[in-house]
Amino acid sequence: MKIYVFPLRLLCVLCASAVKTVLASLIILTTTQPALSQVTYERIRHAEAEPQNWLTYSGNYQGHRYSPLTQTNTTNVAQLKPVWVYQMRDPGKVEATPLVVDGVIYLSEKPHVVTALDGRTGRPLWTYRRTTPSDARGCCGIPNRGLAVLGETLYLTTFDSHVIALDIHTGKLRWDVIAADYKLGYTMTAAPLAIKDKIIVGVGGGEYGIRGFLDAYDAKTGQRLWRFWTVPAPGEAGNETWSGDSWKTGGAPTWVTGSYDPELNLIYWPTGNPAPDWNGDARLGDNLYSDCLLALDADTGKLRWHFQFTPHDVWDWDANQVPVLFDAVVNGKSRKLIAQANRNAFYYLLDRVTGEFLRGAPYIKQTWASGLDAKGRPIKLPNIEPSAEGTLVYPGLGGATNWYSPSYSPQTKLFYVLARENHPQYFFKTDAVYHPGDLFEGGGGRDLPGVEPYGVVKALDALTGKQRWEFRLFSPAMTGLMATAGGLVFGGSSEGYFYALDARTGKVLWKFMAGYQIVNNPISYAIRGKQYVATIAGQGLFVFAR
């Protein structure tokens, strides 16, 4: 779909009555120019060449969540004002990142509602609705984190684990395939990733004893092209890291969208906790490929390398955080790098060609490891496992950070992450018996009286993980960050503040109280040369401009 705005000079040649008609509706929707709205793989691959759009979950394949737009910058961001608000009709939290293609915003409001909006006015153009079965359930609400676009099709995953293709012009269903049986506890909440002619999708369900996987579907037909099981079966490498039959219910879900290197043709996708979460007695071993970063061949789904952040995790520290790709010189050698600020409190830097561990260091307080060894494996301290009476560990099960996106600025070379500080918890262990479709957790976490956790935006040197600055929030938040070429970092808060920080110093340059919690990732786009910044607070999509 393309919103076509008539140039003024064209109006001059129209007859009077026609002018009247056109003035009454200056925005004409046209579906006669599909070439203009073909979002090709090459366009996504070179997303930086069209900063007016937001073509994929993280803004680019590198996971940067960085806008090259400069119109709103450190000198004028104080003039930013809301220009429109779109109120979603269905209740519930909104974790979705909108996409923007040629003036139109595509938003998965809920797992069952997708709306196309005019990016200048906020007026809806179409809405797609479906029904989620009432018995579909997951650990943490019913979120959806966004769409993928390829060609003239939008791709949505649903809470009951369908993959759905919608016509970008009308929102009509093109195809609908079932990826997994939701009755076994599978969910799908992540934005798909469109690569070449494939749609890559992940699953949730680490609290329900699912066996995790990552799928690739033919973008045109919905036919499944490959599946990578994140828990290997007997006879496959890695199965020896699971005792007994524990691999069958091993979890390792893939519920946050990964990154991609077109030159290496490698997908970098993180995985989540082994199941059951807090009782590892029946799954002795490292439990591959839980809490890992996977490098998969995009064409075949074959594993090129893996790196495990938290072997034999018993704290629920999923590695489902967006991996960030950048190139830099390390120890005198130019390298292709991948970085992740992990939920386990460590920041990691790896070689993304080989998976070689280069550096790692904690970025918030942690009490479970004395450090990382030469290969990046944590050196676990004694007496840190969950127990019947509770074992106090930093960070708590919410982790140092979580699904909400970090941001990387090629301008400042800083890695921005929203972290949760001062939130230790007592980790408990209980029995865990698997029943298909039921929670399979084996414990939990309990807070300490008198402890006051808070959120903090941290700017880390992307190469070393060392902190450059921090901006403290009143309470822990679940919002992503977006750096811009205007020298800004946008973020949100649990109370509803949307704010812009100086990307170099962390100083607050602008803020807006949007009225309710912000639990999603900001984006920026432009229409007719005007830059907009968007976030979702409560049920409102708020769009700002100068």
Added chain:
Amino acid sequence: MIERIKCLLLCCAFALTAFGNAAQLGGKQLYQTHCAACHGQTGEGGSGPTLATPRLVRAADEATLIKIIKEGIAGTEMPSSRLDAAQIKLLAEFVQELGKLPPEKPAGNAARGAKLYAGKGGCTMCHAINGEGSSYGPDLSDIGLRRGAKHLLTSLLDPEADVAKSFLQFRPGTAITDNFLQVRLLTRAGKRINGVRVNEDSFTIHVRDASGRVHSFFKSELRELHKDWGKSSMPSYRKALTQSDLDDLVAYLLTLRGDK
């Protein structure tokens, strides 16, 4: 998976802890594990409302009760539950059984307690009932629904016994206003204000002083901000009132059920 906002929700014993083969646990066991810490071992109430009552004010029927157990009550300490439908049904059935227990009979005389409240106790200086009194402390119009006798007696004897040591357990659903955190602040202009926190975020704070006036500040306007977690401005009545007085006062408070 787990994006785990749940780490915020799990703070209460209700939503947390033992999940064994929960389907095999009876309603009573589920109640002991998830509810008793706030609502009392037999539903007599505590920091949570009495459940041993023939009619639950917020849940007139089982369907509503199930909905409340599942979803929690927004703006209160009552969290949502991650128990499955069968477990919640067992729990709801057990809670309804609690209502058939003989009601708690307070030892004191409510009429005498009402006089103590307005007179010797000086309660109206900080508390309001149906709009009468001060808004400095918690409103007591329906305190008899929200708190049990034992909890009320403890609050009179040792007001700080159950004052939150942090705001953690109240996030994110509970209104910050209901936290009554004691704060002391000094403005850049040199003005000192003591009071209770009405609201706070990364950039602002609201404080109600003893006269009931609410002060609004951007934090950038403050030189000092102290938060006295675990403190209460309420005096102990251990010496001021006799045991008989205390029983009467509790009996009176239990009659306050929001039904003016």
